[in-house]
Amino acid sequence: MPTTELTATITDAEWRVMRIVWTLGQADSHTIIDLLVRQHDWKPATIKTLIGRLVKKGALGTTKDGRQYIYHPLVAEQAAMDTALTTELSQMCAMCRGKSFVHAIDETELSQDDIQTLISHLQKKLTTAPTAVSCDCLPADYEGSC
Amino acid sequence: MPTTELTATITDAEWRVMRIVWTLGQADSHTIIDLLVRQHDWKPATIKTLIGRLVKKGALGTTKDGRQYIYHPLVAEQAAMDTALTTELSQMCAMCRGKSFVHAIDETELSQDDIQTLISHLQKKLTTAPTAVSCDCLPADYEGSC
DNA sequence: ACCTATCGTTTACAGTTGTAAACTCAGTTT
DNA sequence: AAACTGAGTTTACAACTGTAAACGATAGGT
Numbered sequence: 347m348p349t350t351e352l353t354a355t356i357t358d359a360e361w362r363v364m365r366i367v368w369t370l371g372q373a374d375s376h377t378i379i380d381l382l383v384r385q386h387d388w389k390p391a392t393i394k395t396l397i398g399r400l401v402k403k404g405a406l407g408t409t410k411d412g413r414q415y416i417y418h419p420l421v422a423e424q425a426a427m428d429t430a431l432t433t434e435l436s437q438m439c440a441m442c443r444g445k446s447f448v449h450a451i452d453e454t455e456l457s458q459d460d461i462q463t464l465i466s467h468l469q470k471k472l473t474t475a476p477t478a479v480s481c482d483c484l485p486a487d488y489e490g491s492c
Numbered sequence: 493m494p495t496t497e498l499t500a501t502i503t504d505a506e507w508r509v510m511r512i513v514w515t516l517g518q519a520d521s522h523t524i525i526d527l528l529v530r531q532h533d534w535k536p537a538t539i540k541t542l543i544g545r546l547v548k549k550g551a552l553g554t555t556k557d558g559r560q561y562i563y564h565p566l567v568a569e570q571a572a573m574d575t576a577l578t579t580e581l582s583q584m585c586a587m588c589r590g591k592s593f594v595h596a597i598d599e600t601e602l603s604q605d606d607i608q609t610l611i612s613h614l615q616k617k618l619t620t621a622p623t624a625v626s627c628d629c630l631p632a633d634y635e636g637s638c
Numbered sequence: 639a640c641c642t643a644t645c646g647t648t649t650a651c652a653g654t655t656g657t658a659a660a661c662t663c664a665g666t667t668t
Numbered sequence: 669a670a671a672c673t674g675a676g677t678t679t680a681c682a683a684c685t686g687t688a689a690a691c692g693a694t695a696g697g698t
Contacts, residue, residue, distance in 0.1 A: 357655060361583050365629035368585070375675065384631050391658045394676070399655090413665060414675055427584045428595040434580045435596060437507055438573045439514070444606025447597065448613055449574040450581060458621045460590025461614050467594055468607050468614070475604045483511035485530050505686060521645065537688045540646070545685095559695050560645055 352421050354403040356430075362386065363396045364405060364419065364426070372418040374411065441481040500549040502572060508532065509542045510565065510572070513552060518564040520557065587627040 356364060362385070366378050379393045397417065400406040408415040435443055456464070502510060508531070512524050525539045543563065546552040554561040581589055602610070 358583060359656060365585055369627055369629040381631060381634065388656095389658055391660090392656075395656085395658075398677070423585065424588055424591055424595075427588055427592045430580060430584070431577075431592050431596045432599050434576060435600060437504060438576070439511055439569065440601065442570055442573055443600055444602045444610070445570055446573045446577050447593075447600070447602070447606070448609055449570075450577045451593065451610065451613055451617070453578050454581060454589055454593075455586065455625050456590045456593070456617065456621060457624045458618060459623075460593070460625075461618045461621050463594055464590070464597065465611055465614050465618075467597055468611050471597070471602065472604060472607045472611075475602060475607050477605075478603045479601050479606075481515055483515040485527060488527065503685060534686095535688055537690090538686075541686085541688075544647070 352403070352405060352426070354405075356400070356403075356405055356421075356426060359392075360396050360400055360405070363393065363400060364421075364423070367406060367417055367419050368423040372409075372416050374414055374416055376414075378417065439481055439483050440479050444479070500551075502546070502549075502551055502576075506542050506546055506551070509539065509546060510551060510567075510569070513563055513565050514569040518555075518562050520560055520562050522560075524563065585627055585629050586625050590625070 362382060363378060366381050367373050370377070375394065375397060378397060379390045382388055382393050383390060397406065401408060401417070405419070405421050406417045407420045408417055435446075438446065451464075508528060509524060512527050513519050516523070521540065521543060524543060525536045528534055528539050529536060543552065547554060547563070551565070551567055552563045553566045554563055556562075581592075584592065597610075
């Protein structure tokens with residue numbers, strides 16, 4: 347059960363590797379390489395490098411299995427996704443985040459259950475929501491701060 | 493009115509510069525540097541570099557004003573945010589995106605208006621939503637594909 | 639007309655990322 | 669036992685990023 351808190355970030359290319367291992371639960375390098383060679387134009391050597399980096403940064407753990415390793419995630423997928431998304435959002439203007447959510451939700455396929463969960467969370471949130479969220483792009487004390 | 497479609501991406505550090513210019517509408521380098529030196533521990537030279545890179549990659553435009561330049565955005569803030577967010581999402585497992593939205597929305601301060609817009613978009617979306625969204629982390633033809 | 643304060647440009651440099659070949663070592667095959 | 673094969677490790681290398689100093693030109697003051 348992966349729950350480690352990661353210091354280093356998982357890069358875009360590494361993310362592809364993690365998705366394989368997350369989905370399979372665990373996998374040997376042959377499996378990972380085989381699947382990724384089919385999805386991308388990557389050479390096996392490239393994937394080996396990515397696996398190595400993920401092990402080094404603590405995102406993947408290993409178990410010896412005879413001559414080779416079985417890799418398994420040391421971070422939970424949902425947690426990694428949540429962190430990535432909120433990190434991305436945190437660097438954007440607070441005032442504009444709502445509109446970006448609208449755009450993202452319009453563009454994303456969501457299940458009925460997810461939509462219902464979102465609606466109920468939003469309805470609850472509405473009861474304590476501010477009338478407006480102000481822009482936080484300038485220092486608080488700036489004269490014309492939005 | 494900025495509407496250019498950007499090929500290059502805006503990096504994290506550059507994003508800070510853009511937010512200043514987006515918010516002010518336009519600004520000379522003195523203003524940008526002044527504000528960012530206060531927000532971060534950056535040296536003026538660092539900010540000059542970032543401005544230069546943003547101009548080169550077409551995110552900022554310039555107008556000569558005597559000896560100096562006035563910088564203005566060539567890309568719209570909301571569009572840049574929307575792109576950044578959907579790009580981030582597109583690299584994550586389709587099945588898990590809904591849960592990440594829930595988490596992100598829980599963590600983000602939203603205005604009443606934004607929440608209401610989100611709810612109404614979601615309600616509309618619900619009418620055509622699938623029962624479930626399946627994992628897209630493995631090649632479609634993979635034996636145990638989720 | 640000369641000096642100086644700027645503003646923008648050039649150069650710098652280490653760390654990260656994408657991409658991949660080369661190498662090493664331990665089992666497996668003949 | 670010698671050769672081979674495949675897994676993991678090392679090395680490579682260019683582009684991109686974060687961070688910043690140095691430099692060159694030019695508008696303004698004296």
